[in-house]
Amino acid sequence: MKNIAKAFVLIGGLFGVSFVHAQQAATLYENVRVFNGTADKLSVPTNVLVVGNTIKTISSKPIEIPQGIVATRIAGDGRTLMPGLIDAHAHLYLGVPQSLLFDPATTPALLDQKAYESSKATLMSGFTTVRDMGGPMFKFKSEFDAAKAPGPRIYPSGTMITQTSGHGDYSAPEALPRSFGGPLSIGEVYRISTLADGRDQVLTAVRFNIRNGASQIKLATGGGVASPSDPVTVQEYTADEIKAAVEAATDLGTYVSTHAYNTKSVRRSVDAGVKSIEHGQLLDEATVKYLKNKDVWLSTQVFEEFDNTYSPLQRHKEHQVVQGESDVFKWAIKYNVKMAWGSDFFFQTYGVAQNQQLAKLKKWMSPARALKMATHDNAQLMALSGIRNPYPGKLGVVQEGAYADLLLVDGDPTTNLDIIADPAKNFRIIMKDGKIYKNTL
Secondary structure: OHHHHHHHHHHHHHOOOOOOOOOEEEEEEEEEEEOOOOOOOOOOOEEEEEEOOEEEEEEOOOOOOOOOEEEEEEEOOOOEEEEOEEEEEEOHHHOOOHHHHOOOOOOHHHHHHHHHHHHHHHHOOOEEEEEEOOOOOHHHHHHHHOOOOOOOEEEEOOOEEEOOOOOOOOOOOOOOOHHHOOOOOHHHHOOOEEEOOHHHHHHHHHHHHHHHOOOOEEEEOEOOOOOOOOOOOOEOOOHHHHHHHHHHHHHOOOOEEEEEEEHHHHHHHHHOOOOEEEEEEEOOHHHHHHHHHOOOEEEEOOOOOOOOOOOHHHHHHHHHHHHHHHHHHHHHHHOOOOEEEOOOOOOOOOOHHHHHHHHHHHHOOOHHHHHHHHHHHHHHHHHHHHHHOOOOOOOOOOOOOOEOOEEEEOOOOOOOHHHHHOHHHHEEEEEEOOEEEEEOO
């Protein structure tokens, strides 16, 4: 082997080429206190070595940098090192005003530009991973993964699958459905939603999304706030149509999540095999307990009545949802339901507002529990995608071998959740996949 190495050096010299072993880049965080994603309190002063895109070593003792590694040393000075935040219900392609989506002058190029802006703002607010629940984010994901543009890791759903007259059907009222010879709806034009009626169309819609790279499937089985006409109390999709989606997703290695607020929609979804309920703010106590018994996730949000762009009907629906959310949070905590948190910003600006919504979880739980939900717990929901998981390593934790998605934070967010609400000031370093995207030290 030595002779072979010498031969390469000789050949390189003859042709003016230098053969040098590439040195692996690393980052050494020194004197930090770690929130590991699960603990109630910060660690003792600790050192954390990142090599490549993973956490190599965590120790309260000094860490010696291995030979062949070039490390950037960061003096933590007692700051908090924690996992990057995870938004379990994002719509990065829809971080625009609703009026823009329906403006005839709007082009896919403009919406793409806005998606890049939303994605960058999300990452720079400390959210290193999102589960995107409706939108054409596949090409963006590829670029972000390759570090060609700044953005979070993305678990894409592709188009949200919805029935005619359901949540996600933004067709003109008089427009014929596609199966009757009508045109694509505006949601279908931009690949935000797919209108699918009947078992066969639902099967095709699920398979289409997974062929494009979806890590999970999003189905609307109840009315929505932002949609133009369907009340939040109605049921959408028959049990057989939901089962069709579940069968197709299961066969192809992943799971179905459903948009649903009310009890009947949620129970129908759960009984059909759905693994994650998105929203659920109108549930009764018995149904929240039912989620626990069926081992189904409740992926919920903190909603408020603030969208002045909504119609009177939309504002009425928003009011109904907000009125129910406090009880649902309390019951989910009472019965220890698997809970995830997401922003669900829809026709709203992305960025620091996500952090502000996360901080409002303090109304129902301790800061440490809220942080656990937005890191470790959300990562467990991401992992439900099984063989479709685009990031099969550990997310949402500070552990040896986990992905190096890290935040260096001023103060102790396990005791003061408001620290999270001001990332521009308090997040000193934002690292995703071992690469530093922000450093204000």
